[in-house]
Amino acid sequence: MSQLVAQRDSRRGHPARHLVASALALTLVALLTVVHPQSASAYPPGLPSKPAAQSELDALQVRAESESAPYDRNLFPHWITVDGCTTRETVLRRDGDGVEVGSDCYPTSGSWYSEYDGQTRTAPADISIDHVVALAEAWRSGADGWTTARRQDFANDLTGPQLIAVTAEVNSSKSDKDPAEWVPPLASKRCAYSKMWIHTKSRWGLSVDAAEKAALQPLLDSCSY
Structure with missing residues (x-):
């Protein structure tokens, strides 16, 4: 059997x-x-919903930008090192696809999709870490009254949507402009960009000028959720 x-x-x-x-x-x-893994979205954490961003935008203080003291980038200590990696290296690893790093935490391979302009780069030297709300913009919007420690926290903010890996070219074109002066070339990314900007200014208690707020509203209106 x-x-x-x-x-x-x-x-x-x-x-x-x-x-x-x-x-x-x-x-x-x-x-x-x-x-x-699938390609990761480069957008940083903490994007609010459209209703939440609208509430934040409505609550932002509107005032003219301050010219009380000259801006100096060194007033915002950035790319600090935590657990062996600088903030820049941390964002490169977070926002890239297939990123491998050496013993010094610097990427040895990987690719980065730039959400602002839709370009992909494979050399980390071709990627800039954008402060969504530029340091100079923050200075003119209230950070001129902060302590150096608070400015350091702002410049290295990994908790909210303030740091994003983009191409060096598009970061250069953005510079320290606000949304009344510059928006991402990719129209499909402008909704998220407005949320990133609004939420960062809200979280850090920064003000907006009248033109900036007027430019943000239609960008937020374009969001579907």
């Missing part, structure tokens, strides 16, 4: 063996998914 069962199993395949093979195949697919 056992010989007949063995012959039948060899001709038709044992059901248990098929289950094991299927399980192994599913495990392999899962492993491949981990090894080769």
Whole structure:
């Protein structure tokens, strides 16, 4: 009888063996998914919903930008090192796809999709970390009255949507302009950009000028959620 069962199993395949093979195949697919992840969105954490961003925009103080003291970038200590990685290196790793780093935390490979202009780069030297609300803009909007420690926290803010990896070219074109003067070339990214800007100014208690607020409203209106 056992010989007949063995012959039948060899001709038709044992059901248990098929289950094991299927399980192994599913495990392999899962492993491949981990090894080769989908491209990550470069947008940083903390994007609010449209209603939340609207409430924040409505509550922002509107006043003319301050010219009380000259701006100096050194007043915002940035790219500080935490656990062996600078803030820049942390954002490069977070926003890139397939990023590998060396013992010094600097990327040795990877690719970066720039949400502002839709360009992809594979050399970290071609990528800039944009302060969504530029340091000079923050200075003119209230940061001139902050302590150096608070300005350092702002310049290295990884909690909210204030830092994003983009191409050096588009970051240069943006410079320290506000949304009344510059928006991402990709129209499809302007909704998210307005949320990033509004939420950052709200979180840090920064003001907006009248033209800036007027420019932000239609950008936020373009959001579907």
